Amino acid sequence: MVLLPEKIADKFKGKDYEILVGIPSYNNSSTISRVVRVVDEGIKEYFNGKGLIVNSDGNSNDGTREVFMSVETLAEKVSFVYEGLPGKGSAMGSIMKLANILEVPVVVFVDSDLRSIEPWWIDRLTRPIVEKNAVYVTPYYVRHKYDGTITNNICYPIVSAIFGKKIRQPIGGDFGVSLTLIKNYLSQSEDVWKTDVAKFGIDIWMTTTAIGEKVGDIYQASLGAKIHDVKDPGKHLGPMFSQVVGTLFRQLEKYEKYWVENDRIDPVPVFGDAPEVEVEPLTVDIENLKNSAQKGIENNYDFLHEILEKELVNVVSQTRETGVIELEKWVEIVYKFAAEYRKPQLREKIIKSLVPFYFARVADFVEKTFDKPDEYAENLIEKQIETFRSKKDLLMKFWRK
Ligand SMILES: Nc1nc2c(ncn2[C@@H]2O[C@H](COP(=O)(O)OP(=O)(O)OP(=O)(O)O)[C@@H](O)[C@H]2O)c(=O)[nH]1
Ligand SMILES: [Mg+2]
Numbered sequence: 175m176v177l178l179p180e181k182i183a184d185k186f187k188g189k190d191y192e193i194l195v196g197i198p199s200y201n202n203s204s205t206i207s208r209v210v211r212v213v214d215e216g217i218k219e220y221f222n223g224k225g226l227i228v229n230s231d232g233n234s235n236d237g238t239r240e241v242f243m244s245v246e247t248l249a250e251k252v253s254f255v256y257e258g259l260p261g262k263g264s265a266m267g268s269i270m271k272l273a274n275i276l277e278v279p280v281v282v283f284v285d286s287d288l289r290s291i292e293p294w295w296i297d298r299l300t301r302p303i304v305e306k307n308a309v310y311v312t313p314y315y316v317r318h319k320y321d322g323t324i325t326n327n328i329c330y331p332i333v334s335a336i337f338g339k340k341i342r343q344p345i346g347g348d349f350g351v352s353l354t355l356i357k358n359y360l361s362q363s364e365d366v367w368k369t370d371v372a373k374f375g376i377d378i379w380m381t382t383t384a385i386g387e388k389v390g391d392i393y394q395a396s397l398g399a400k401i402h403d404v405k406d407p408g409k410h411l412g413p414m415f416s417q418v419v420g421t422l423f424r425q426l427e428k429y430e431k432y433w434v435e436n437d438r439i440d441p442v443p444v445f446g447d448a449p450e451v452e453v454e455p456l457t458v459d460i461e462n463l464k465n466s467a468q469k470g471i472e473n474n475y476d477f478l479h480e481i482l483e484k485e486l487v488n489v490v491s492q493t494r495e496t497g498v499i500e501l502e503k504w505v506e507i508v509y510k511f512a513a514e515y516r517k518p519q520l521r522e523k524i525i526k527s528l529v530p531f532y533f534a535r536v537a538d539f540v541e542k543t544f545d546k547p548d549e550y551a552e553n554l555i556e557k558q559i560e561t562f563r564s565k566k567d568l569l570m571k572f573w574r575k
Contacts, residue, residue: 182252191225194269195226197210199238201235209285214248217296230253230265230266233260238286263370267371274353280303311393313349320407323411325344326555329344336426337432340442341394358383358389366379370416388432406457416526439559467498467537498537499534501558504538
């Protein structure tokens with residue numbers, strides 16, 4: 175359970191904040207001051223300064239909290255170290271709890287490594303809630319074609335094709351959330367805070383809960399470019415993949431009724447115009463990706479043989495040989511694993527042995543888009559949704575077995 179010392183809330187009670195902006199952090203001293211400054215400007219411009227800026231930190235050892243507190247702001251600020259499992263989700267959960275105690279009508283979450291945040295992001299992320307009837311606003315930004323590989327290869331397609339809401343950045347991290355939805359999140363089983371929801375599973379959990387609970391409308395906020403501390407998928411994203419996808423699979427199980435019956439893909443309105451932007455370069459070590467894929471499959475070879483149907487076993491040996499996997503086979507593997515994930519004793523192994531296929535999928539995507547413009551890559555990502563959608567029957571078949 176994410177606990178927030180009541181006394182932190184006590185200090186800020188009765189102040190009638192119109193907005194609370196939560197910033198989770200862990201060793202972000204070099205980037206957090208810009209985030210705080212810009213957030214404060216946004217609160218000044220769009221909420222007359224009547225906001226609270228909250229830093230929920232994972233006990234950083236680089237002075238992140240001190241930097242946060244040292245920025246002079248019009249809005250009030252508070253920084254604390256959350257309790258609970260270490261991770262982004264625990265940080266966010268404690269912010270939710272504080273917002274709930276203080277009854278702040280709208281909450282914005284922004285990452286502390288953002289370098290492209292602007293004051294008007296605050297407006298874009300909140301106006302659909304304040305002026306329309308949205309309960310949840312996800313970010314809509316331009317990213318480098320190889321930033322967001324977990325988003326592009328699994329989260330965006332499944333949220334669209336299976337959960338039925340075309341949300342381009344379901345795990346973007348920068349969200350607007352109404353108090354109504356915050357209360358819904360906090361009414362869910364406390365046990366979720368003992369799972370990967372306490373870590374990087376938080377974003378996909380928030381998005382799929384917002385969809386599955388049908389609390390109200392969802393919007394996307396046009397934010398321009400996402401520029402942040404980027405990661406090479408093959409080197410840094412394995413653990414994040416496990417946490418995000420493990421949570422996504424659990425949510426498929428939890429909201430089974432919702433998606434089994436749903437056959438639509440609803441567009442989700444984008445609020446605001448897209449400014450002209452450029453993204454920063456990002457290099458991906460493709461040989462490393464392929465090697466990690468091959469090695470990972472080798473290490474899980476017996477297990478993969480055990481759980482996969484005859485047809486998919488061929489994919490295993492093929493991917494072991496080449497280090498890449500094409501889209502169709504990737505979708506089949508993902509669906510099979512999602513269904514098998516419901517067996518508690520297999521969970522850990524399932525996710526661990528899916529990671530090398532994710533590396534292989536990214537490697538294939540990089541090979542096919544390497545010398546192509548971003549628009550070409552974006553089109554491919556869009557097309558993937560059709561494949562995930564056309565194979566929904568296969569997911570059902572695996573699911574019912
Ligand atoms: N409090 C806390 N915050 C964390 C922790 N891990 C990550 N965060 C914060 O969560 C936010 C997002 O983390 P990043 O590492 O930038 O991940 P990301 O941008 O979602 O992922 P990529 O798109 O893959 O780079 C940042 O503000 C981090 O400081 C943690 O263990 N504790
Ligand atoms: Mg980041």
